[in-house]
Each structure stands twice: as structure tokens, then as C-alpha cells.
Amino acid sequence: MWWENAVFYEIYIASFADSNGDGFGDIEGIREKIPYLKECGVEALWLTPFYPSPRVDNGYDVSDYCAVDSQYGTIEHFKLFLEEAHRNQLKVIIDVVFNHTSTEHPWFIESASSKNNPKRDWYIWRDQPTNWESFFGGSAWQLETVTNQYYYHSFAKEQADLNWQNPEVKQAIFEVLLFWLDLGVDGFRFDVINNLTVDNQFRDNPNEETGEQQHLYDVNQPGIQSVLKEMIQQIKEIKSDIFTVAEISSDSLPIISEYTRDGLFDTAFNFNLGSIEQLDLKKLTNEFKKMTEQKGRPTFFFNSHDMSRSWNRLAKEDSQVYQLLAVFMLINRGIPFLFQGEEQGALDYLPQSIKDVRDVQAKNKYQQLLSSMDEEQALIQANQVNRDRSRGMLTWSAKSDMGWIGQSPKNPEGEQILAVYQQLIQLRKSEGPFGTVTGITLENECLSYRVDKLQIVLNFGQQTTEQIFEDAAQTIFGTGRVSSNGQSVSVPPKSCWIGKDNG
Missing domain, CATH: 3.90.400.10 (Oligo-1,6-glucosidase; Domain 2)
Structure with missing residues (x-):
């Protein structure tokens, strides 16, 4: 399928590109940036919700599933964008939010x-x-x-959560999917799809020893997978190559994997890896091994509209580490999802006042904390869960006008970072689609693995490392001194090396 070797690019529309100067990104802004996106090398665009919404949760509270919010444009703007994207060989998938509607939905x-x-x-x-x-x-x-x-x-x-046990709801949602299929979209990202059903007996959830509630009866309930399978089969009968990706509100790989087998989703977001709070090479390696054992293609990402940017969170503003993470994500058998600005090393946006916070989750956290600490400390704590961190407006020019939210600071090394991403995406295109991953090894902060005929060495450590191979290889990317017989390589600190079998 087309998506097996594609590089996806998530666009959080409100913060991406503002075409009319009203402070909000819009669909025309995306269309204007298609040449840039094409130059980056990505092959598919994922648009976050653009439907009419009161925006209590920044568009994930939908009041009309089959229209475009006037803030972002019109349905005609969407059609023009879709046509332009397809002319440039770019696929388009859209976010669908079917667990709940806005309370302002008819x-x-x-x-x-x-x-x-x-x-x-x-x-x-x-x-x-x-x-x-x-x-x-x-x-x-x-x-x-x-x-x-x-x-x-x-x-x-x-x-308000929809009642998915009502067959009228299922039919209404199928008609929504049919509407967008008829317009020509290439796939759907299904938001928090494992929340769709709840316990019929409405039993209270138990609490963990820590006091936190265990979500036992309000997610992943029996019967949900049969409902989802029916929905997916219906849309694939209409368009067989439609791409479906699930967001599962879990970082448990066994739970995530349940939604990608037996006629369910093509893939699901692997938060077990993508949402790690800090760079822990042991955890990364262990989760990578588990994901490799799964039957389907996993997703690889370190950024999204819901978390701190990996430049700050994982790389700690170190461009060498950032490049190593990019190699890991892109030169792999999984499906990579970039988040807007990631290819330029965009930085976190951190509000300096509660009045500048837009995320409902952070606002709620701030109000809860005020009873036990002052406003300054409450804001610091709230910013730790603030999804605004990745939602700052991208800066396309020297203009510094404020939009609906503050700006994501530009990375002074952005051009060099972009060049690396372009090279890696081109390498993925020329060498992929990748099949088998073997030999995953972590030794002295050096992660190495093999993908088909490629050998990848990611040296996160402070010392030069030497790797020995069974088959002779030649350098195709990165920094490393290959031995005369091609069967070993010396890789400097915080550097990567990709070699390809000579045979």
C-alpha cells in the first residue's frame, strides 16, 4: 500500500500558516505551503480538526462534522487544497472525532x-x-x-460522549465518513477511538494505590472492536487503499496492538515510544524490540500537538542528539509521523501568564493548583502538562505579530536540521519500503540495528564506538570510518552511521 513507505506530516491548522493575517492558520495557508512541503520530501499530510467548533478543546469539540469552520476557510477552500495536494502527489488524511461531539452540536x-x-x-x-x-x-x-x-x-x-450502542449513531457516523470519502480524502486518523464504549453496568472505577483512578470501565470495553471493524470494512469497500490510523488513549503496547489486527486499523499511534518524557535509551531499545515483534507496521514519532517538542523534551536542545532521533524514526520499518516545524527543530512555546494559556487541560490544572501554591508556581506546574507547548504559531517570516497563541521560537540551526531531514527522507524513499528489523543492540549508549540491507549505528555516547558486521558494508549516510574490508566501522561521539551491504 502507498502508506507503507510514506512520511506523514501533521498540520495543526490554527498554528501552521495564516494566509489572511487574522492571527489563525487556515486552509489557504496550507495550500500556499504545498511547494515547501513537497520540497521537504513528505508524502502525506494529516490535518487536525477544521470543522465548526466552539474550540473549548481547540477543535476537538466538533459542532458540525461535514463543514469547515469559517476561521479556517470554506468547503471550497478545502476542495482547492485537496486538488492542489493531489497534483503534487501528496496524500491527505483528516482527523475524525467520533468519541464525542460539542454540546453545541445539533x-x-x-x-x-x-x-x-x-x-x-x-x-x-x-x-x-x-x-x-x-x-x-x-x-x-x-x-x-x-x-x-x-x-x-x-x-x-x-x-458529550456519543452512545455507540445506538445503531442510529453508527449510521450517522458512517455517513460522515462517506461525505469526506466522496470529496477524495485519502485516509482518516481516528481520535481516542478506544473510548467509544463504556461498561453497560456502569460500575465505579477502582483506584490505584497512589490514589489515581484506574480507567477500568470507561475505556477498552467489550464489543468496541466489532463496531470498529464494521466501520472500517464499510469504508474499505468504497476505497480499498484508504489509510486508517487509530489514536488509542494508552501507552500499553498490548492494548494498542489489539486495534491493528483482524481487519481493524492499518496502524495505531505507539505512545509507548512516542510520548516518553525523557531520553532513556534502555526504555527506547526495549520498546523498539517489542514493536518490532508486532505483525503490522508500527508508528514512529516523537512530536505531536499534545506534547512538548522533542527538541526540548528529548534532545535537550542538542542538535546532534536531535539528528540521531531523526535517523531512528525515519530509517525504520515503521510509519513515521513528523509534526509541523519538527523538520526545522522548532522549540517549545511556553506561556508566561495564565491569560496566554489556551489549553483547557492546562487551565484546569492551574485552577486546581491555586489552592496549594501561588500563581507563579501554579503556572510553572501547569506548563508541564500544557499542550500549548507544541502549538505555538510557526514563524514563516520576520513578522512578529501575535496570533491566537504565541509563536514557537525558531531554531537558529533550523536550515541545517531541515537539510538532514530532507536527506533522510530521500534515503527512505530510495531504500524502502523496509521489511525486517534485526539485531537491535544497545551497548555503551550506542544503539545499533539492521533494516534489510542497511546497518544503522546511533552513537548517543561521549566516546567513539566500533561496530563489527558479518557482511561488508559501505557508507551511505552519516559519519564513520569504515575498515578496509568493510566489516567494521568507527563512529564518533553523538554521531550516526548508515551502511549498506556491498553484495
Whole structure:
């Protein structure tokens, strides 16, 4: 399939490129940057939600699934962008958010209006709440005073969860997918898809010894996979090469893997690796080995719109380490996902005042902390979970006007970093698609592995390392002194080397 060797590029639209100067990125801005994206070498674009939304959760609270928010443009703008992308051999996948809708969605407004409304059962209503907690903090139940019942929201109270046990909901969502398929999109990224069903008995969740709630009865419930399989089979009957990727709200590889087999998603985001908080080579190697054992192609990423940028989080602003991580991600059998600005080493945006915070998760954290610390300390702590860190506006020119959010600082080494990414993407195109990964070894801070005919050496350490191979190889990328017989290489500190079998 086309996606097996593709490099994906995530675009968080509001922060990507502003074409009309209103402070918000938009679809026309993306279209204008297609030549740049083509030059980078990426082959597929993933667009975060652009649907009409009150933006309580920055667009992941959708009020109309089959339209474009006026902030981003019109459906005609989207069609023009899609045509331009396809002319440039770029695939386009879009985010779909089917676990919940905005409480301003017409479906929810109808559902909340009366217990007898035909759409009442499109959402989850209860006379009494369980102890389930929202993933954004606090109770996952909100009292609706018109009918004096509680509705369930696994995220913000403005994001009401759909009732996927209702066949009318399943049919309505399929019609949404059909709408975008008819327009010509090439795939879908399914948001928090393992949250779709909840325990029919509405049992309280247990608590861990730490006091944190164990989400036992509100995610990964029986029956969810049959619902998803049915949905995926329907869209693949319409377009067989459509790409489907799942976001699973878990960093457990066994749970993630359950959603990529037996006719389910083509792949799923591997947060077991992608969301590590600091560079731990042992953990990275162990998780890499486990992912290699999986049947399908895993995803490789170190950045997204939900986490601190890897330049700050993992590389600690060290361009040599940053390059090693890029090699690992791109020269592998998995499917790499870059996040906008990553190819230039974009830095974290850190708000200096609570009034500059846009992320609902960070705002909630800040308010919770005020009872035990002052405002300055509360902001520092809130910024540690603040998803705004990766959502700063990209800077395309010297213009410094503020947008809907502050700017992501540019990396002074950005041009050199971009050149490295371009070389690696081109290498992936010429040598891939990759098949088998073998020989994963970590020794003295040097990670080495083999992908088909390529030998990769990533020396994260402070000392030169020597690697010996069974087959003679020649250098195709990186820094290393190969022996005269081609069967060993000496790699300097914080350097990479990629060799290819001579035979």
C-alpha cells in the first residue's frame, strides 16, 4: 500500500500558516505551503480538526462534522487544497472525532431538550453519576438541568460522549465518513477511538494505590472492536487503499496492538515510544524490540500537538542528539509521523501568564493548583502538562505579530536540521519500503540495528564506538570510518552511521 513507505506530516491548522493575517492558520495557508512541503520530501499530510467548533478543546469539540469552520476557510477552500495536494502527489488524511461531539452540536441540543426526544439515546444519560473521572480532571458527569439527568463526558464537559450502542449513531457516523470519502480524502486518523464504549453496568472505577483512578470501565470495553471493524470494512469497500490510523488513549503496547489486527486499523499511534518524557535509551531499545515483534507496521514519532517538542523534551536542545532521533524514526520499518516545524527543530512555546494559556487541560490544572501554591508556581506546574507547548504559531517570516497563541521560537540551526531531514527522507524513499528489523543492540549508549540491507549505528555516547558486521558494508549516510574490508566501522561521539551491504 502507498502508506507503507510514506512520511506523514501533521498540520495543526490554527498554528501552521495564516494566509489572511487574522492571527489563525487556515486552509489557504496550507495550500500556499504545498511547494515547501513537497520540497521537504513528505508524502502525506494529516490535518487536525477544521470543522465548526466552539474550540473549548481547540477543535476537538466538533459542532458540525461535514463543514469547515469559517476561521479556517470554506468547503471550497478545502476542495482547492485537496486538488492542489493531489497534483503534487501528496496524500491527505483528516482527523475524525467520533468519541464525542460539542454540546453545541445539533445532535446534542436535540438530545438534551427532552427525555422523549428521538436523539435522547444518541448520548449517555444517567439519573445518578458513577465515580468516573474525566481525562481532563474532575467528574466525567455533568448535570443537565432541563431534564435533571447527567450526561457523560470523558473529556471536557462541553464534549458529550456519543452512545455507540445506538445503531442510529453508527449510521450517522458512517455517513460522515462517506461525505469526506466522496470529496477524495485519502485516509482518516481516528481520535481516542478506544473510548467509544463504556461498561453497560456502569460500575465505579477502582483506584490505584497512589490514589489515581484506574480507567477500568470507561475505556477498552467489550464489543468496541466489532463496531470498529464494521466501520472500517464499510469504508474499505468504497476505497480499498484508504489509510486508517487509530489514536488509542494508552501507552500499553498490548492494548494498542489489539486495534491493528483482524481487519481493524492499518496502524495505531505507539505512545509507548512516542510520548516518553525523557531520553532513556534502555526504555527506547526495549520498546523498539517489542514493536518490532508486532505483525503490522508500527508508528514512529516523537512530536505531536499534545506534547512538548522533542527538541526540548528529548534532545535537550542538542542538535546532534536531535539528528540521531531523526535517523531512528525515519530509517525504520515503521510509519513515521513528523509534526509541523519538527523538520526545522522548532522549540517549545511556553506561556508566561495564565491569560496566554489556551489549553483547557492546562487551565484546569492551574485552577486546581491555586489552592496549594501561588500563581507563579501554579503556572510553572501547569506548563508541564500544557499542550500549548507544541502549538505555538510557526514563524514563516520576520513578522512578529501575535496570533491566537504565541509563536514557537525558531531554531537558529533550523536550515541545517531541515537539510538532514530532507536527506533522510530521500534515503527512505530510495531504500524502502523496509521489511525486517534485526539485531537491535544497545551497548555503551550506542544503539545499533539492521533494516534489510542497511546497518544503522546511533552513537548517543561521549566516546567513539566500533561496530563489527558479518557482511561488508559501505557508507551511505552519516559519519564513520569504515575498515578496509568493510566489516567494521568507527563512529564518533553523538554521531550516526548508515551502511549498506556491498553484495
